[in-house]
Amino acid sequence: MDGVNSLPASQVKTLNATQGTGKPDEKPDATASVAAPQKTGSSDNASISPLAQLLSDAAARAAKRDASTDRSGLKAIAEQVTRAIHSPAFEQSKVERDAETPASDDPQRLEQARQATAFLNNKGSNPFAGMSMEQLSLIVHDDSGAFTVNERRAALVETGAQEEAWSRAVSQKLMDEYNRDGHMSPKTLQGILDYYKGLPPIMEAQLPDNYEHDLNKLIQYAEKEQSHSKDQLQSLLDLVLAKRLEYTDKTATQDT
Amino acid sequence: MQFKKRIFAALAVTSLFAAGAAHAGPPVQITVKNLGTAEAKYSMIGNNEALTNASATPKPKDSILPNQAFTFVVTGPLSPDITTAFVRYAIGGKSCVFRTSFVNTIAPGGLGGTITKIPKWTKDADASGGARCTATITSTSLSNYSWNVEFTIK
Numbered sequence: 217m218d219g220v221n222s223l224p225a226s227q228v229k230t231l232n233a234t235q236g237t238g239k240p241d242e243k244p245d246a247t248a249s250v251a252a253p254q255k256t257g258s259s260d261n262a263s264i265s266p267l268a269q270l271l272s273d274a275a276a277r278a279a280k281r282d283a284s285t286d287r288s289g290l291k292a293i294a295e296q297v298t299r300a301i302h303s304p305a306f307e308q309s310k311v312e313r314d315a316e317t318p319a320s321d322d323p324q325r326l327e328q329a330r331q332a333t334a335f336l337n338n339k340g341s342n343p344f345a346g347m348s349m350e351q352l353s354l355i356v357h358d359d360s361g362a363f364t365v366n367e368r369r370a371a372l373v374e375t376g377a378q379e380e381a382w383s384r385a386v387s388q389k390l391m392d393e394y395n396r397d398g399h400m401s402p403k404t405l406q407g408i409l410d411y412y413k414g415l416p417p418i419m420e421a422q423l424p425d426n427y428e429h430d431l432n433k434l435i436q437y438a439e440k441e442q443s444h445s446k447d448q449l450q451s452l453l454d455l456v457l458a459k460r461l462e463y464t465d466k467t468a469t470q471d472t
Numbered sequence: 473m474q475f476k477k478r479i480f481a482a483l484a485v486t487s488l489f490a491a492g493a494a495h496a497g498p499p500v501q502i503t504v505k506n507l508g509t510a511e512a513k514y515s516m517i518g519n520n521e522a523l524t525n526a527s528a529t530p531k532p533k534d535s536i537l538p539n540q541a542f543t544f545v546v547t548g549p550l551s552p553d554i555t556t557a558f559v560r561y562a563i564g565g566k567s568c569v570f571r572t573s574f575v576n577t578i579a580p581g582g583l584g585g586t587i588t589k590i591p592k593w594t595k596d597a598d599a600s601g602g603a604r605c606t607a608t609i610t611s612t613s614l615s616n617y618s619w620n621v622e623f624t625i626k
Contacts, residue, residue, distance in 0.1 A: 372537070383533070387501050390529070390545045408529055434529055
């Protein structure tokens with residue numbers, strides 16, 4: 217059954233306007249833009265998809281939490297609420313979590329949870345594949361019971377897969393720049409900083425405290441290197457031009 | 473303690489780059505792969521690992537899920553002839569300490585007063601607690617000395 221993955225998740229994907237640009241989703245108004253409930257069916261029998269409704273509710277809870285908690289508080293909350301989906305608790309709870317079903321009799325909702333469990337047992341695809349980082353974060357960090365443990369783990373796996381792809385691409389870009397220009401581009405380093413700062417607050421809070429400081433130092437250094445390279449290029453061009461003028465002058469003198 | 477190390481590393485990098493370490497050492501692209509069945513957790517012990525973290529971008533991921541990987545680049549702020557990277561990941565009690573370095577050493581007896589340098593890349597993985605760790609240099613550049621290395625933990 218392609219069910220869940222082709223219905224709510226695909227609708228949610230359309231909300232992910234910035235995906236593929238190297239930046240995570242736009243943040244703050246999570247409740248309004250990230251998880252606005254999506255209607256399914258024709259206009260006269262429109263209904264809100266279960267996942268969209270769940271995300272909308274989770275976004276409201278997250279917004280309330282984020283508004284009343286500082287960065288270190290969010291870091292502590294993240295550690296606490298994700299304990300069940302990280303090692304070693306996750307591996308130790310296989311029987312319970314595989315048997316867990318959502319508190320719902322909605323077939324789509326039940327199918328999504330079943331799909332997440334099947335995925336974690338290597339029997340099918342991730343129902344959250346392709347969702348935005350902000351939507352995945354809502355699922356991962358919501359321990360209200362709205363999502364099953366396996367759904368939250370499946371969302372965590374998708375988060376890791378997207379971060380793996382991003383880290384590979386951005387690291388390769390830095391290396392390509394170094395190999396081509398002799399230094400990394402400040403713009404690419406700034407892009408990494410922007411990516412971090414654009415993460416949902418609870419994800420950003422899990423980064424090392426000094427990441428912004430470190431990256432700014434690397435950016436400043438890269439700017440110096442870039443400026444140095446430009447100066448060297450300018451000197452080379454000036455030299456070539458001077459030689460050319462010298463040669464032209466000599467030729468003109470000989471002709472007369 | 474971790475915080476103190478990060479502060480030390482941040483200050484060290486600040487002073488090294490600010491001092492205009494005019495030419496940093498070549499960058500190394502590091503890919504850490506978790507081949508185990510539980511998560512690999514990142515940690516830092518000692519100034520070398522803290523300095524690596526401070527010079528890394530993106531930042532090494534705190535937790536890598538099974539069958540996933542994370543890639544980052546480490547630059548060498550010390551000298552154009554040296555870059556080193558120290559990375560530690562553990563799966564439960566199984567731990568891997570990875571090291572890789574580039575050193576450009578002066579060859580003895582250069583002719584006609586010219587200085588000849590010999591580039592050398594190294595990699596190493598120390599396992600403990602029953603971990604299986606590998607370190608593989610996957611490419612090196614003879615023109616600018618940058619290199620790629622892959623670390624695995626199981």
